[in-house]
Amino acid sequence: MPGITNKNSKILICDDDETLCYLLKEQLLEEDYYVDTVYGGQDAIDAVKKNTYDLLLLDLNMKEVRGEDVLSFVTDYNSTIQVIILSAQGEMKKAIGCIKSGAYDYIAKPYEFDDLLLTITRALEHKELIVKTEILTKEIHKKSSDAIVGESLALKKILSFASKAAASDSNILIEGETGTGKELLADFIHNHSARRDKPFVVVNCASLPDQLIESELFGHEKGAFTDAKSTKQGLVEIAHGGTLFLDEIGELSLALQPKLLRFLENGEYRRIGGITNLRSSVRVVGATNKNLMEEADNKRFRKDLLFRLNVITLVIPPLRERKEDIMLLANHFLKDKSPVRSPKRFSPEAEELLINYSYTGNIRELDHIIERAIIFSDNELIYPDDLNLPQSYQKGMLAQKSSVVNDVDEILSMEDLEKWHIQKVLNKNLWDRTRTATQLGISPKTLYTKIKKYELKPIKI
DSSP: OOSSOOTTOEEEEEOSOHHHHHHHHHHHHHTTOEEEEESSHHHHHHHHHHSOOSEEEEESOOSSSOHHHHHHHHHHHOTTSEEEEEEOGGGHHHHHHHHHTTOOEEEESSOOHHHHHHHHHHHHHHHHHHHHHHHHHTTOOOOOGGGOOOOOHHHHHHHHHHHHHHTSOOOEEEEOOTTSOHHHHHHHHHHTSTTTTSOEEEEETTSSOHHHHHHHHHEEOTTSSTTOOSOEEOHHHHTTTSEEEEETGGGSOTTTHHHHHHHHHHSEEOOBTOOSOEEOOOEEEEEESSOHHHHHHTTSSOHHHHHHHTTEEEEOOOGGGOHHHHHHHHHHHHHHHSOTTSOOEEOHHHHHHHHHOOOTTHHHHHHHHHHHHHHHOOSSEEOHHHHOOOHHHHHHHHHHHTTSOSOOOSOOOHHHHHHHHHHHHHHHTTTOHHHHHHHHTSOHHHHHHHHHHHTOOOOOO
């Protein structure tokens, strides 16, 4: 039957007719679903508390705890569980009321199995859309692995390691300076793994206080604290089947580290205020700009957690060690940020400055430099001044380039003197040909001819 993959979809059947439950379970197992059965409303509530289900097939006419009460609990406890009401012919009004209360659909007994199967498929597709919407509203974003730009040997090497790591299901630790693209690499790993069709969920461990991070990760029960007005799913639950990316994991407090360690060991966790152990299957990728072994030696990070995390460790080199990638990235950002109707490009002098800059903020800093240059640039060419790099760096470039003769003791011919003067003015302007030609009082074409004639070249750092 066409539709979403059934492999990871888990269904709970709740009906007091044990024979119907048995037959329906056997039919669904043949369709490759995971299926549990219960025969009463309270049993259904207990099962939902203990396990993660994608869909509930719910009979309305049950003794003790009614189907409507089970529906009310499920929609409050885990809003992503899709509920399909199994109703008798005389219960149509109740079934329609259940849809208004949060059920996905209803199907009347007796039903054709193919009709029920089609409704189940659509409900599970609806659940996938809900999960994706929740991910977007929480600003848990998924970036395309195509955004990794570069041709350097160092980058190719790390991507090769990442591809091999992605094929496993082991936890991964990504190390690298701030702004090197650790989240992009984590997304690359996710997109090359068997989990690629499931969520890629991002948590920044440095952005929230302890209680909020714990609530974000593991969720909370209604009434667990002052503002907990309803039950909330944790991101480990939303990421079920996919990848959980813990950015800046070195900032995680010592109080939270044991809870994360427990989750990494067996996939179990508890919501804040909860007493039931829940389970979620996720692949954890952590990232840090710290040396976690040093942090562990200084008692700021648990060694047992570190060893759980760094089954595979990938180290992203800083941008200054990947000079071949600098202009590829710069042109990528330029194309992405320039107005479509008036695209810009770099002057040779600007390119030289960009290639030799140190980039303490790595790729993120380069991105900001290009965005700034586009704003400051008055025409299609971006010049050194448009880059707005630190004055100390530009002066250092000039000092190194001004190693040409500043004083000449011997008598020079007019041609030698002209060559020396043009070279000096070019160096002063960081080889900005337009400005140099203006200062020399000649046309850019004449300057170009002189440069060719005297074989003038920029002095490399």
